[in-house]
Amino acid sequence: MKVKFFAFIRKYAGNTKERDDVEAHTLYELLDKLGREYGSTFKAKVFPDNKVSEDVIILINGVHIVHLDGTNTQLKEDDVVSIFPKVFGG
Amino acid sequence: MNFSNEQLERYSRHIILKDFGPEGQHKLLNSKVLIIGAGGLGSPAAMYLAAAGVGTIGIVDFDKVELSNLQRQIMHFTGDVEKYKVQSACETIGLINPDINVVTYRERVDLENIEDLITDRDYDFIIDGTDNFAAKFLINDACVKLRKPFVHAGIIRFEGQLMTYVPGKGPCYRCIFDSPPPPDAVPTCSQAGVLGVTAGVVGTLQATEAIKYLAGIGELLTGQLLIYEGLNMDFRKIEIVTNKSCRICSQVPAEIELTDYQNNCCTG
Numbered sequence: 001m002k003v004k005f006f007a008f009i010r011k012y013a014g015n016t017k018e019r020d021d022v023e024a025h026t027l028y029e030l031l032d033k034l035g036r037e038y039g040s041t042f043k044a045k046v047f048p049d050n051k052v053s054e055d056v057i058i059l060i061n062g063v064h065i066v067h068l069d070g071t072n073t074q075l076k077e078d079d080v081v082s083i084f085p086k087v088f089g090g
Numbered sequence: 091m092n093f094s095n096e097q098l099e100r101y102s103r104h105i106i107l108k109d110f111g112p113e114g115q116h117k118l119l120n121s122k123v124l125i126i127g128a129g130g131l132g133s134p135a136a137m138y139l140a141a142a143g144v145g146t147i148g149i150v151d152f153d154k155v156e157l158s159n160l161q162r163q164i165m166h167f168t169g170d171v172e173k174y175k176v177q178s179a180c181e182t183i184g185l186i187n188p189d190i191n192v193v194t195y196r197e198r199v200d201l202e203n204i205e206d207l208i209t210d211r212d213y214d215f216i217i218d219g220t221d222n223f224a225a226k227f228l229i230n231d232a233c234v235k236l237r238k239p240f241v242h243a244g245i246i247r248f249e250g251q252l253m254t255y256v257p258g259k260g261p262c263y264r265c266i267f268d269s270p271p272p273p274d275a276v277p278t279c280s281q282a283g284v285l286g287v288t289a290g291v292v293g294t295l296q297a298t299e300a301i302k303y304l305a306g307i308g309e310l311l312t313g314q315l316l317i318y319e320g321l322n323m324d325f326r327k328i329e330i331v332t333n334k335s336c337r338i339c340s341q342v343p344a345e346i347e348l349t350d351y352q353n354n355c356c357t358g
Contacts, residue, residue: 004326006319008247010319010322054272054275062328062331063331067333067335067336085276086223086244086267086271088222089246090219090245
C-alpha cells in the first residue's frame with residue numbers, strides 16, 4: 001500500500017512525501033510502525049495513545065476512516081493512505 | 091454583449107483570452123459572489139474578483155482591522171486600523187474597480203443568519219474565507235442545503251488547503267472533515283503563526299475557482315483536496331470521494347438541519 005504525508009505531517013515523517021515500503025494489515029499496524037520508525041514527535045502528532053489525533057485526517061482511497069472501520073480498517077496492497085492536518089486559519 | 095469603451099479597455103486581456111473571451115467577461119459582469127470573511131483569504135479573493143469584473147461582491151465580516159492583520163490581509167491598509175473590515179473592504183474594492191456593486195454585511199456568520207446571507211442576493215458562488223471550524227462547517231452545511239457551490243480553504247504556517255463543492259458533482263467538506271475537532275485540539279494562526287503570503291496564494295486560488303465556475307471553464311477542485319506546501323513549493327492533490335453516509339450531503343437538502351458549533355470546537 002502507499003502512504004502519503006501532507007503539510008506539516010510530512011515534516012514529522014522526515015520530509016517524506018510518500019512511501020510504499022511499509023507492510024501492514026491494518027491502519028493500526030501501519031500507524032504503530034510509522035510511530036516507531038519516525039519517533040516521538042510523529043507519534044504525538046498523529047497517533048498519541050494509539051488513537052488518531054484530533055489534529056489530523058486520515059483517508060483511505062479518499063474515504064475518511066470514520067466511514068470505514070477506523071484504525072481497524074484492513075489494508076490492501078493497492079490502497080492509498082493519505083494523512084494530512086486539519087487546517088482552519090483564514 | 092455590449093461593453094462600454096471603458097470596459098473593453100479595462101477587461102481587454104480577458105476579452106482576447108482564448109477560452110474566456112467576451113462571453114466569459116460577460117458572465118463575470120453578471121455574477122454575484124459572497125465572500126465570508128474579509129481577512130487573509132478574503133482579501134486577495136475580493137481584490138482579484140473586483141479587478142476581474144465580478145458584478146456584485148458581498149462581504150461578510152463583523153471585525154475591525156487590527157495592526158496584526160496587515161501582514162497578510164492585504165485589502166486593509168495602515169490607515170484602516172480600527173475601521174470595520176467591511177468598510178475598509180468596500181473602499182479598497184471601489185478603488186480597484188468602481189463598477190463593482192459591493193454589498194457589506196457587518197455580521198458574524200452564525201446559525202441564524204447564514205441562510206439569509208446566501209439568499210440575500212441569490213449569490214452564484216460562495217467563498218469561505220473564515221478562520222474557524224464552526225463557520226466552515228456551517229458554510230458547508232448551508233451551501234449543501236441551499237444547493238450553492240462554494241470553495242473551502244484553510245491556512246496555517248507555510249501551508250494551505252482548498253476544495254470546491256458543486257451540488258451534485260462530488261463530495262462536500264463534511265465528506266472529508268466529518269465533524270469539528272474539540273476546543274484547542276488544532277492550533278490557530280494566532281498560536282502557530284502564518285506566513286502572510288500563504289493567504290495570498292490560497293485566497294487567489296479560491297478566486298480562480300470562483301472565476302472558472304462563473305465563466306464555465308476548466309476543471310474545478312471537486313472531488314479533490316489541494317494541499318499547498320510553501321516550504322517545499324509543492325501543490326499536491328488528494329482524490330476524495332462522496333461518502334454515502336456523509337452526515338450532510340447524503341440527506342435531502344431541504345431537510346438538512348444546521349448545527350451551531352460556536353462554543354464547542356476550535357475557533358480562531
